Amino acid sequence: MYPKSKVGYWKERSLSSEYQEAYDNIIKNIPESGSTLLDVGCGTGEILKRVWKELDYGLLIGCDATYEMLKGAMEKLKSENIPARIERKWDLKLLNSKEVVLLLEDVSDMQIPKQIADTALFTFPEIFSNSKKWAGEGKIKNEIRKRGYEFNDIKKIIKKLMIHRNIADKIKNNGRFISVEYDVQYRNSFLESRVIYNKISFAEMISLRLENAQFFESAKVWSDTEGKLEDFIEEKPGYRIFSMSRVE
């Protein structure tokens, strides 16, 4: 899914001191233990590596739609002596193992079963998807209208909600969802899609309740993905760590 050039670019970027600091902050927000952790769009496997080394989980599942990314993640984990393998298919037997399983999965249609993860991660997403309709899209649109929310870019909002719902589906009740987004401290309407976490009631619509959202200032963990810094001169760029609970 990602072109080769982008894979290399992202690998290098994730190793920069600024991203490494961001991963330190992310790890601090992940519950310390559990039986299963799911990392959607796991990329280079940097967070899986850290979770394995620093926290206490059984099975770690890394999903990504780019095979090259999974291969890179595999190399990284192996070089750290972490038991890891790439699997083509989900198998229930995996649930009892203590290892890292990497799966080629598209977030729009994940084969892993519902409610298996104690914790799910979705960090620095840059998600590619065909502009196909998402299952349940109409219902979500109606919910948004019913609540009277107005958005300039409703397609973007729907996509975001559907992705979050798909991931939320994989989390056990009362489990945790950590999502990390590029953001600015003082928002303007251009970044309206970010407001989704505050404005829309996740609990009612997609079974998530926002518990905490912490902003970290960083011009580097932001700039080349989100636009020109000059456009945000009055605002502090960076990223925000959202901590949510799955609620029935």
Ligand SMILES: C[S@@+](CC[C@H](N)C(=O)[O-])C[C@H]1O[C@@H](n2cnc3c(N)ncnc32)[C@H](O)[C@@H]1O
């Ligand atoms: C910007 S990288 C972030 C990687 C990692 N989460 C991190 O924080 O280092 C985004 C990742 O999402 C993956 N991705 C893009 N579209 C996807 C999709 N539709 N389903 C699953 N993964 C996807 C890309 O291949 C890439 O590895």
